Amino acid sequence: MSTTANTQLEAIHAMMASGHRSVRIERHTLLLWGLAAAFLILAVEVIFSKQRFPEIWLRSLSANAFIAVVLTAVAIWDYRLTHRARRMRDETLSFVQQQLMKVWWLLVGLIVLINLGMNFFGGGYMFYGVLLTVMGVAFYVHGLFSQQMLAWIGVLLIGLGLASVAVKLPFALMEWLAFFVFGLGLPFLALLLPRTENHATHQRRLLAALAWLTLVLVPTGVVYEWSKRVARPDVPATELAVFQRQPQTVRGLQVVRLPAGTLVPVQIEITGDVLEGAGTALLPMRLARPVELVLRDGELDGRFRVGDDEWKQRLYNLRVRMTDLSALLRSSDGPQVTLKANFGTEN
Numbered sequence: 001m002s003t004t005a006n007t008q009l010e011a012i013h014a015m016m017a018s019g020h021r022s023v024r025i026e027r028h029t030l031l032l033w034g035l036a037a038a039f040l041i042l043a044v045e046v047i048f049s050k051q052r053f054p055e056i057w058l059r060s061l062s063a064n065a066f067i068a069v070v071l072t073a074v075a076i077w078d079y080r081l082t083h084r085a086r087r088m089r090d091e092t093l094s095f096v097q098q099q100l101m102k103v104w105w106l107l108v109g110l111i112v113l114i115n116l117g118m119n120f121f122g123g124g125y126m127f128y129g130v131l132l133t134v135m136g137v138a139f140y141v142h143g144l145f146s147q148q149m150l151a152w153i154g155v156l157l158i159g160l161g162l163a164s165v166a167v168k169l170p171f172a173l174m175e176w177l178a179f180f181v182f183g184l185g186l187p188f189l190a191l192l193l194p195r196t197e198n199h200a201t202h203q204r205r206l207l208a209a210l211a212w213l214t215l216v217l218v219p220t221g222v223v224y225e226w227s228k229r230v231a232r233p234d235v236p237a238t239e240l241a242v243f244q245r246q247p248q249t250v251r252g253l254q255v256v257r258l259p260a261g262t263l264v265p266v267q268i269e270i271t272g273d274v275l276e277g278a279g280t281a282l283l284p285m286r287l288a289r290p291v292e293l294v295l296r297d298g299e300l301d302g303r304f305r306v307g308d309d310e311w312k313q314r315l316y317n318l319r320v321r322m323t324d325l326s327a328l329l330r331s332s333d334g335p336q337v338t339l340k341a342n343f344g345t346e347n
Contacts, residue, residue, distance in 0.1 A: 023097045023146040027190040028081050034186025036074045040067055041179045060119035068112050075105055100142050107138045126165050128174040132181060133161030147193055152209045157181070172227060172313065177220045185216045231303055231311045233294050254295045262287045 044063050053059035079101070086093060093101075111134055118124040136157030143151025160181070164174050192208055237257040258264075266283045294303040305311045324340040 023094060023100065023142075025142060025146065025150065025193070026082050026085055027193075028085070029078050030186045030190040030193075032074050032078050032081075034182045034190075036070060037186075038179050038183030040070060041175060041182070056119070060116060064112055064116045064119070067115070068109075071108055071112065075108070096145055100145060103141060104138055107134050110134060125171045125174075128171075128178040129161045129165035129169075131161070131178055132157050132164070136161060149189075149193055149205055149208065152205055153185075153189060153212060156209060156213055170224075170312075173220070173224045176224050176227070177216070180216050180220050180223075184219065185212060188212060188215055228310060231313065233303065233311070237292055251297050256293050256295060258287055258291045258293065260287050260290050262291075 044067065048059050048063040048066070050059065053062060083093065111131055114130055114134075115124075115127055118127055136154045136159075138154070139150045139157060140154030143149065143154055160177065164177065169177075189212060192212065195208075233253060233255050235253050235255055237255040240256060240258050240262065243254075243256045264285050264287060266285050268281045268283065270280075289307045291307075292305040294301050302313050303311055324338075326338045326340075328336045328338075330336075
């Protein structure tokens with residue numbers, strides 16, 4: 001075979017290989033989206049706190065608008081950097097690559113809308129499980145058309161998201177898991193992809209996936225255990241009877257212990273456009289187990305402990321389960337409405 005023919009064959013093979021690998025996630029894409037998501041996970045709760053935004057509707061709309069602005073800026077920045085990187089390599093964005101980018105943007109927008117809906121209609125403790133699952137789908141779909149390693153990581157993310165909801169992981173643990181998935185896992189994936197892209201066996205991809213999973217799970221567990229120790233107050237508990245004899249202007253940190261059997265009046269307020277009336281009811285409930293509450297400058301700060309269990313945060317661990325609203329209409333009794341709810345804590 002002549003030299004000219006060999007050169008032409010090599011050019012054809014190079015062109016085919018380049019076309020086969022035209023769909024891929026750039027390294028800066030994983031870095032930008034990962035670090036931006038990690039920043040939002042930590043910053044949104046601090047910036048849009050209940051103290052700054054007492055009204056839930058204003059807090060939810062402001063927080064989600066901020067999230068949307070940050071992610072839109074990241075999307076524009078990523079798009080421009082991707083175009084510049086392709087031009088420097090004398091490449092163009094293929095049709096499939098452009099459609100996958102649109103799918104990515106669609107799923108990111110869906111996550112923002114899900115978060116907004118959960119702020120108003122409940123179920124927010126499942127948000128990070130849903131977040132990991134949706135992003136796992138995004139990686140898996142992208143991996144079907146490009147690097148197989150992305151599909152492997154996508155399956156892991158889907159598994160993590162579904163498992164976190166199925167086993168009822170504490171919200172704080174799920175939050176740290178999501179933080180390290182994006183803040184540490186995605187930058188590590190950006191370094192891992194070039195090493196598993198060409199001529200990688202299934203064994204090498206499996207080892208790489210296990211290394212990625214370990215890198216995410218180990219810091220999550222360590223930081224979560226550390227946060228539980230930090231949340232534990234370092235002051236002795238004061239009995240309720242002693243606390244009630246104290247002046248109302250006590251400053252600083254204080255732990256009050258409510259013994260089992262303590263009467264806790266539960267005030268319920270119901271409003272709507274169908275029913276009208278007093279709208280309030282007072283239910284005399286009693287504690288089934290002793291509870292310790294933390295006060296800072298006379299105000300509850302959300303930390304509590306049931307019996308001798310671990311300290312928890314009301315924001316994260318208090319859930320309403322098995323809510324049921326039923327109505328009856330009988331000739332003998334007339335209309336009746338029954339509301340059932342189960343309040344409990346999660347580990």
